Amino acid sequence: MLLLANIKKELLLLSRDRAGLLVLFVMPMLLVLVLSLIQDNLFRATGETATRAIYLNLDQGALGGKLGALLESTGSLDLITDFAGEKRDISSARQKVFSGDYQFAVVVPPEFSAEITSAAETAVQSAFSQKTTDLTTGQLMIFFDPTVRGVYRTAVTNSLYRGLLGLEIAQKSEAFARLLPLEVQRSINQQLGTEMAAQMQLDLPVISSSWSRQSLIELTEESAYPEKYQTLPTSVQQNVPAWTLFGMFFIVIPLAGTLIRERQEGTLTRLMTMPVGNGSLLLGKVFAYQIVCLIQFGLMLSVGKFILPLLGTPVLELGSAPLALIIVAISAALAACGYGILVGVLARSYDQASSFGAVSVVIAAALGGVMVPVYVMPRVMQDLSVLSPLGWGLEAFLDIFVRNGNLLSVLPGVAALLGFFLFCIFCASVVFCRWRRGI
Amino acid sequence: MTQTPREILLSTDNLVKVYPAADKPALDGLSLNVARGSIFGLLGPNGAGKTTAISILCTLLRPTSGGVSILGHDVVRQAKEVRRLIGLVPQDIALYPSLTARENLRYFARIQRIPSRKIETRVNECLELVGLLECADRRVATYSGGMKRRANLAVGILHQPEILFLDEPTVGIDAQSRSMILERLTELNRGGMTLVYTTHYMEEAQQICDEIVIIDAGKVIASGSPKTLVNDAADCSNLEELFLALTGKQLRD
Numbered sequence: 001m002l003l004l005a006n007i008k009k010e011l012l013l014l015s016r017d018r019a020g021l022l023v024l025f026v027m028p029m030l031l032v033l034v035l036s037l038i039q040d041n042l043f044r045a046t047g048e049t050a051t052r053a054i055y056l057n058l059d060q061g062a063l064g065g066k067l068g069a070l071l072e073s074t075g076s077l078d079l080i081t082d083f084a085g086e087k088r089d090i091s092s093a094r095q096k097v098f099s100g101d102y103q104f105a106v107v108v109p110p111e112f113s114a115e116i117t118s119a120a121e122t123a124v125q126s127a128f129s130q131k132t133t134d135l136t137t138g139q140l141m142i143f144f145d146p147t148v149r150g151v152y153r154t155a156v157t158n159s160l161y162r163g164l165l166g167l168e169i170a171q172k173s174e175a176f177a178r179l180l181p182l183e184v185q186r187s188i189n190q191q192l193g194t195e196m197a198a199q200m201q202l203d204l205p206v207i208s209s210s211w212s213r214q215s216l217i218e219l220t221e222e223s224a225y226p227e228k229y230q231t232l233p234t235s236v237q238q239n240v241p242a243w244t245l246f247g248m249f250f251i252v253i254p255l256a257g258t259l260i261r262e263r264q265e266g267t268l269t270r271l272m273t274m275p276v277g278n279g280s281l282l283l284g285k286v287f288a289y290q291i292v293c294l295i296q297f298g299l300m301l302s303v304g305k306f307i308l309p310l311l312g313t314p315v316l317e318l319g320s321a322p323l324a325l326i327i328v329a330i331s332a333a334l335a336a337c338g339y340g341i342l343v344g345v346l347a348r349s350y351d352q353a354s355s356f357g358a359v360s361v362v363i364a365a366a367l368g369g370v371m372v373p374v375y376v377m378p379r380v381m382q383d384l385s386v387l388s389p390l391g392w393g394l395e396a397f398l399d400i401f402v403r404n405g406n407l408l409s410v411l412p413g414v415a416a417l418l419g420f421f422l423f424c425i426f427c428a429s430v431v432f433c434r435w436r437r438g439i
Numbered sequence: 440m441t442q443t444p445r446e447i448l449l450s451t452d453n454l455v456k457v458y459p460a461a462d463k464p465a466l467d468g469l470s471l472n473v474a475r476g477s478i479f480g481l482l483g484p485n486g487a488g489k490t491t492a493i494s495i496l497c498t499l500l501r502p503t504s505g506g507v508s509i510l511g512h513d514v515v516r517q518a519k520e521v522r523r524l525i526g527l528v529p530q531d532i533a534l535y536p537s538l539t540a541r542e543n544l545r546y547f548a549r550i551q552r553i554p555s556r557k558i559e560t561r562v563n564e565c566l567e568l569v570g571l572l573e574c575a576d577r578r579v580a581t582y583s584g585g586m587k588r589r590a591n592l593a594v595g596i597l598h599q600p601e602i603l604f605l606d607e608p609t610v611g612i613d614a615q616s617r618s619m620i621l622e623r624l625t626e627l628n629r630g631g632m633t634l635v636y637t638t639h640y641m642e643e644a645q646q647i648c649d650e651i652v653i654i655d656a657g658k659v660i661a662s663g664s665p666k667t668l669v670n671d672a673a674d675c676s677n678l679e680e681l682f683l684a685l686t687g688k689q690l691r692d
Binding site for chain 2 (some may be wrong): 001002005006008009012013016017138150265266267268269272273274275436437
């Protein structure tokens with residue numbers, strides 16, 4: 001009865017602060033919406049989908065077009081050749097990158113075909129004559145947005161090198177096919193004399209150039225742990241649960257705030273002189289805010305399921321284990337509320353609670369892979385990431401959403417979250433008891 | 440005719456409280472006896488140890504040494520039992536400002552384990568007693584200072600405690616609210632409730648207390664009925680003059 005009275009009181013207090021309630025529900029939804037959209041773009045930019053880039057082909061021959069086709073065939077680049085009525089020249093390509101519309105532009109110069117053909121021919125001739133010749137190589141220009149990060153820049157450059165290498169091999173093969181009969185004829189003429197060679201009906205070798213396009217080795221890509229990572233998460237499957245957990249853990253600040261306010265207003269002192277147990281006082285708050293957390297969770301999943309797809313992201317697939325999903329959500333909410341109680345008991349002022357609570361949640365989120373995946377972190381951070389409750393929750397959600405996880409597979413995460421909740425409540429109870437006993 | 444000695448409801452024996460890092464004790468051998476049915480005034484200048492004493496008596500603070508018992512229950516070892524017997528009207532308005540007075544009283548009534556079927560009746564009785572029945576459904580935040588003090592009192596008496604501790608219950612309110620609170624306290628006492636009362640208003644203490652102790656530096660410096668104390672003191676016509684004579688006129692904070 002006392003627990004119910006405390007839950008009812010907390011809910012009544014929450015309902016009286018409509019602006020606060022709005023913030024509790026609307027802000028996490030906005031957080032999930034905005035950050036999922038931003039991260040979705042990052043997912044796209046870092047390889048989940050093709051990168052859009054300006055392709056200015058000024059080549060007077062055919063190789064500029066061939067290079068473009070080769071680049072697009074890699075699947076990692078989506079080349080934009082239409083300048084929407086603007087002048088197609090180097091300065092406007094540079095301007096489009098400079099203004100941030102595109103992260104890079106490839107400019108193929110007018111003499112590209114002529115230069116590469118000539119260079120290929122020279123290279124083959126040098127090979128036949130067993131001499132080293134300085135080649136006059138063709139030039140390809142790339143403009144990068146200066147804010148583009150290293151990995152992204154390297155990925156784009158690698159795609160270009162791959163395209164250019166294919167083109168070079170094709171051109172060298174063609175030159176080889178064309179020059180080989182001439183070189184054989186020249187060699188026979190030289191060894192037998194022109195007259196004798198002319199009397200002989202020689203069948204000189206003819207080489208098809210298509211051999212250069214055939215792969216000799218096939219690269220097969222396979223997950224090191226196919227049972228666990230059968231499917232990779234989409235941006236929404238990664239971001240919605242990640243930022244949902246982040247939003248849920250921010251309950252720490254209002255929850256700690258209620259304890260601090262009760263201390264400051266004197267109501268907690270009054271309650272401590274009454275026949276009510278510490279558990280009832282603390283758990284009343286936990287269960288009331290647990291309800292808030294679960295409503296937040298439902299709203300944030302709805303954002304992923306219904307609102308984000310309207311803005312161009314994939315639909316959030318919730319997996320096929322609703323019971324496991326609910327149990328993970330309840331465990332995560334309990335962990336968040338338990339932490340809120342602990343912060344509320346330890347902090348001496350609202351300012352302390354809000355700054356410590358917020359910063360600690362951000363750190364736990366960063367460690368848990370909410371902001372960047374754990375595998376890109378330094379080794380030390382990767383080792384520390386196993387300590388983050390947000391990481392445990394995220395792993396459990398991803399297991400359900402992406403790997404068809406069930407109650408059994410999320411059990412370790414659930415146990416860790418519930419253990420964290422019990423640890424926080426135990427520590428908070430110890431401090432609370434000391435207050436109550438006047439120590 | 441001999442007067443029957445009244446039952447001692449609360450007693451402290453040589454109570455000492457030393458706060459960590461303090462150079463002198465807040466309570467230094469305080470011994471009190473509060474008779475059942477009395478209004479007991481605990482007076483003293485700021486820093487004398489009144490709030491420390493009330494906190495120990497209400498189970499909020501552990502004494503460094505000495506004994507305290509209420510109706511035979513040791514306040515330290517039997518805190519749970521003691522909490523069922525006591526009521527506290529703290530100096531702060533210890534209410535939820537965003538709830539109405541009725542909601543506050545209902546909540547504290549549940550916490551005081553008043554049976555559900557009796558809660559509404561008891562809440563209405565208390566609201567009526569402090570003159571807040573008509574505005575019981577207004578949020579406490581919208582109340583005047585006097586109304587808040589009266590609501591604060593109502594919460595303290597909800598469960599009809601054996602002994603009610605009042606820590607400066609009339610501070611900062613108008614004469615009307617103050618007069619009403621004092622009247623209600625007298626009524627409650629007539630109904631059998633024992634009151635332990637701290638105040639800085641000497642005329643209040645003189646008006647309602649059966650017995651007072653004046654403490655300073657954690658020690659009792661005078662005790663007895665207000666009337667006897669004033670009569671026994673030369674050159675003092677009222678309790679305030681006696682108080683200043685005993686504790687001095689120098690500022691304490």
